Amino acid sequence: MILGDWKLSQGAKRAPQVGQLRRGLTVSALVLTAGGLAASLPGTAGAAVSPRGQARQLAVSISTQRTVSQGWGQAIAEPGRLNKIGQQYASLTALACPSPGNCLAGGTETPLTNSDRAFTVSQVHGRLQAPVLLTGVAGGYGVISQVTAVACGSAGNCVAGGSYWSPVTRLALPFVDREVNGTWAGAIAIRGLTQTSSLTSQVTSAGCISAGNCLIAGYYFPAPTANRQAFVLRELNGTWRTATPVPGIASRDTARYSDATAVTCVKDTCIVGGFYTVATGSPSTDFLIGESRGSWSAPVSLTGADNGPIISISCSAPGTCAAAGGGDSADRYLSAATFPWVATELSGSWGQAIPVPGTSTDSKFLTGAYSVACPAAGSCAVAGGYWDQSPGIPDGVQAFAASQVNGIWKPARTFRTFVRAQGGRSSTLTAISCSSAGNCVAGGYYTDKWNNNLPILVTEVNGRWGTPLAVPGLALARNMVTAGGEVLALDCPSAAHCVAAGTFEGHLYQQQGFVVTQK
Numbered sequence: 001m002i003l004g005d006w007k008l009s010q011g012a013k014r015a016p017q018v019g020q021l022r023r024g025l026t027v028s029a030l031v032l033t034a035g036g037l038a039a040s041l042p043g044t045a046g047a048a049v050s051p052r053g054q055a056r057q058l059a060v061s062i063s064t065q066r067t068v069s070q071g072w073g074q075a076i077a078e079p080g081r082l083n084k085i086g087q088q089y090a091s092l093t094a095l096a097c098p099s100p101g102n103c104l105a106g107g108t109e110t111p112l113t114n115s116d117r118a119f120t121v122s123q124v125h126g127r128l129q130a131p132v133l134l135t136g137v138a139g140g141y142g143v144i145s146q147v148t149a150v151a152c153g154s155a156g157n158c159v160a161g162g163s164y165w166s167p168v169t170r171l172a173l174p175f176v177d178r179e180v181n182g183t184w185a186g187a188i189a190i191r192g193l194t195q196t197s198s199l200t201s202q203v204t205s206a207g208c209i210s211a212g213n214c215l216i217a218g219y220y221f222p223a224p225t226a227n228r229q230a231f232v233l234r235e236l237n238g239t240w241r242t243a244t245p246v247p248g249i250a251s252r253d254t255a256r257y258s259d260a261t262a263v264t265c266v267k268d269t270c271i272v273g274g275f276y277t278v279a280t281g282s283p284s285t286d287f288l289i290g291e292s293r294g295s296w297s298a299p300v301s302l303t304g305a306d307n308g309p310i311i312s313i314s315c316s317a318p319g320t321c322a323a324a325g326g327g328d329s330a331d332r333y334l335s336a337a338t339f340p341w342v343a344t345e346l347s348g349s350w351g352q353a354i355p356v357p358g359t360s361t362d363s364k365f366l367t368g369a370y371s372v373a374c375p376a377a378g379s380c381a382v383a384g385g386y387w388d389q390s391p392g393i394p395d396g397v398q399a400f401a402a403s404q405v406n407g408i409w410k411p412a413r414t415f416r417t418f419v420r421a422q423g424g425r426s427s428t429l430t431a432i433s434c435s436s437a438g439n440c441v442a443g444g445y446y447t448d449k450w451n452n453n454l455p456i457l458v459t460e461v462n463g464r465w466g467t468p469l470a471v472p473g474l475a476l477a478r479n480m481v482t483a484g485g486e487v488l489a490l491d492c493p494s495a496a497h498c499v500a501a502g503t504f505e506g507h508l509y510q511q512q513g514f515v516v517t518q519k
Helices: 416-421
Strands: 028-032 038-040 059-065 089-099 102-110 117-124 143-154 157-166 171-180 202-210 213-220 229-236 259-266 269-276 285-292 310-317 320-325 341-346 368-376 379-388 396-405 426-436 439-447 453-461 485-494 497-505 511-514
Touching (some): 089 497, 171 213, 171 229, 341 368, 368 439, 396 416, 416 426
Parallel strands (some): 059 511, 143 202
Antiparallel strands (some): 059 497, 157 171, 157 202, 259 269, 269 285, 310 320, 379 426, 426 439, 497 511
16 A cells, blocks of 8 residues: 555565653554655554553654754644554654665564564655564564664664563563564574573664674673673674673672663764763763774763763764763662763763753753764754753753754753743653754653643754744643653654654543654
8 A cells, every 4th residue: 555655565574763662551553654644554553551541542653754944744643543453552662764765663562462572664765564573582482572772784784672571581681683685584582691680681772883783782680689781792794793791891880780871883883881880879980982893992981070871872973972861760879860961072082071051950850961963073962851940930851952063062942931831841852863964853742731741843954943843733632640742753864854753642541643744
């Protein structure tokens, strides 16, 4: 079935992404056609019951943005297409678009038996393919639970990682799979990780230099205790090596609690960021370490105002990167209050971490810079949330977006005026992507006076951030604590092609998906 520039077809293996979904919500997938129509992904749909017993639907949507300089049109959601009795529920949790019209998404579907299964779905030359279940772990005995990270070296040549539950060992363990020319090889348990703890180990991030040359990072629990250890896994010329602890971190991690939280790859180099702890109960210490052609650099820790762990990294070239961070619930020793920070690497040397200019360091919550994008050297952008105490609006977290110009971070554009005008309370931007220097899109949500989270988008054109737009066309359910929605993911492989996806709670308390384009 052809819908505008999209074609739904059977038997393919690839896709676009979204973001991490909140626990307790299940998902159906929805896609937007270039002509403004929507259709559910073949084989994915359904409803679930929340912990409070309310029936909900959650749909993750994929949209094509014509250009970063144009305005957003009406969002489209068709809940009738998403509630087919007997079909699976689905969530998309990871996204990579190696080129315009070619994307990979991975996530989880939940059949009526309530056993989560990992799947991928692809867009190939603008045509959406049928979802494919990942198989292969533990000789077919394992249940692959979820995809949490994807990356692509080129269209049709990608990797996926996540976690699976093995009924043999009764442990939740990390897995990886690789796609070659559009076909998945089969998921495998990661070699080199010995686990006895019942806690869930996880792949957290992935990056690719080229087809068959990628890097996976995550954490696992090598002992029955709650202590965990960061690991890295290299794919070299199409072959998975043995996973190892992050080089140089184990000797520093005396409290035995570390995590590799972010990976980015550019040209022949990958950068891994994360944190470790030196004493039980103490704040974490961040680390950045590079890998090139099989050799690892010595890990470095940022100095300055790196309040909270690294959350996101982006590089325009080897040695020219930016890292951002702040509040992250993955760090169990984190203080109750953090602020957004950013650090820049130039010519291979990291500068001091600084609070994002224009935001506040006076915080009562875990606020931070949640996403950073660097389309060119000295030109990056960062988005997140900070603690705001401006008059005329209740104290709370407010969204910001900041741009770096010629290596200098400019004061952040904050959006409290928009929130105030809507009678709202707070806001956060959780994702950002840039097609070129000064041309970016960020997405997230704002919270209205009824505590509903409503999806928003904001666009930067030629270095100027516009006003957030509450995604139009969504019939949100109001006046109830459970209502919610947000933009979950963005990716802009070129100025003429971005991907946006989100969720909202609409009529009859149903969690639905939306898609939105820029005209």
